[in-house]
Amino acid sequence: MRELALHVLDLLENAVDAHANRIELYIDEDLARDILSITVKDDGRGMTKETLSRVLDPFYTTRTTRHVGLGLPLFAAAAQRCNGSLSIDSEPGVGTVVTAVFQHSHIDRAPLGNVGASLLAVLLSDRPIDLYYRHQANGQCFELDTVAIREQLADVPLSHPLVREWLQEVLADDLHVQQALL
Amino acid sequence: MPKLKSLEDLKRVREQAQEDLKVRLATGTKITIGMGTCGIAAGARETMHAILDELKKREIDAHVTTTGCIGMCVREPLVDIEQAGQARVTYVNVKPDMVPRLIEEHLINGNAVEEWAIGRLPTQ
Numbered sequence: 001m002r003e004l005a006l007h008v009l010d011l012l013e014n015a016v017d018a019h020a021n022r023i024e025l026y027i028d029e030d031l032a033r034d035i036l037s038i039t040v041k042d043d044g045r046g047m048t049k050e051t052l053s054r055v056l057d058p059f060y061t062t063r064t065t066r067h068v069g070l071g072l073p074l075f076a077a078a079a080q081r082c083n084g085s086l087s088i089d090s091e092p093g094v095g096t097v098v099t100a101v102f103q104h105s106h107i108d109r110a111p112l113g114n115v116g117a118s119l120l121a122v123l124l125s126d127r128p129i130d131l132y133y134r135h136q137a138n139g140q141c142f143e144l145d146t147v148a149i150r151e152q153l154a155d156v157p158l159s160h161p162l163v164r165e166w167l168q169e170v171l172a173d174d175l176h177v178q179q180a181l182l
Numbered sequence: 183m184p185k186l187k188s189l190e191d192l193k194r195v196r197e198q199a200q201e202d203l204k205v206r207l208a209t210g211t212k213i214t215i216g217m218g219t220c221g222i223a224a225g226a227r228e229t230m231h232a233i234l235d236e237l238k239k240r241e242i243d244a245h246v247t248t249t250g251c252i253g254m255c256v257r258e259p260l261v262d263i264e265q266a267g268q269a270r271v272t273y274v275n276v277k278p279d280m281v282p283r284l285i286e287e288h289l290i291n292g293n294a295v296e297e298w299a300i301g302r303l304p305t306q
Contacts, residue, residue: 001222001223006222006223006227009217009222009227010219010222013217013218013219013222013250016250017250070219070223071219074219117227117231118227120230120231121215121217121226121227121230121248122217122248124230124246124247124248125217125247125248125249126214126247126248126249148189149189149192152189152192152193152196153192153195153196153199154196154200155200156195156196156199156200159245159246159247160199160245161237161243161244161245161246162195162198162199163192163195163196163199164234164246165238166188166191166192166195168234169188170188
């Protein structure tokens with residue numbers, strides 16, 4: 001995938017498919033340590049040890065609609081080719097935590113890309129979830145918590161056209177965090 | 183967190199949205215975009231944003247939602263358009279540059295773009 005934000009979207013969609021109620025996404029860009037880390041934590045159904053042991057096999061999937069599961073293997077490969085790694089912790093009934101670490105300055109590291117655009121795709125999901133997002137880079141921080149947003153909205157869904165436009169504007173601010181690194 | 187000002191803006195958005203919520207849900211248009219790994223890799227996120235931009239440009243009210251993989255990975259990005267009282271039409275391989283014509287012909291003129299559609303589900 002051309003942007004890490006597309007891998008992020010894929011991970012978030014996995015969490016939605018796992019019936020998560022709340023998903024947390026942390027992106028930390030630490031230039032002093034030359035590390036970019038991405039963590040997605042969800043409270044979805046989780047995975048058994050057996051599933052977990054096969055989850056990085058591209059020819060393994062729990063889906064019945066197709067026979068390959070490429071999301072996590074592709075993300076692991078992207079991290080590994082940038083002197084990084086991917087780790088997954090999961091427990092049935094508790095949830096899953098996926099963390100990918102990249103060498104920030106690695107020449108093969110794809111740009112982070114438009115994380116806000118990915119988040120919007122998840123926030124418009126037909127399966128409503130709560131999402132917390134924190135992006136830290138070079139002293140700048142962007143945070144978004146849909147719990148606070150839903151409190152304001154009461155019965156109006158996030159997918160309402162007016163709310164959607166508001167979300168697009170708010171999420172555009174996340175790009176300023178990336179610009180702080182330039 | 184978004185700036186306090188933004189949350190204040192959101193309160194106004196809620197008041198405005200609540201007024202027309204019932205009307206929109208009853209008579210509105212729903213557009214669904216497949217957002218599985220296959221869809222994402224094929225550019226579904228960009229297709230979704232092209233749809234949002236076009237709706238805004240033409241001032242069309244529609245609910246846009248995303249869903250996971252439905253098993254037609256090779257035909258992604260998949261876009262479903264459903265209008266109250268009309269058949270639900272599934273379009274395949276929808277790239278951002280196809281979106282203006284799709285919106286104009288389907289939503290504005292009321293004619294499905296047959297050459298891009300793979301299926302039509304009658305209203306229940």
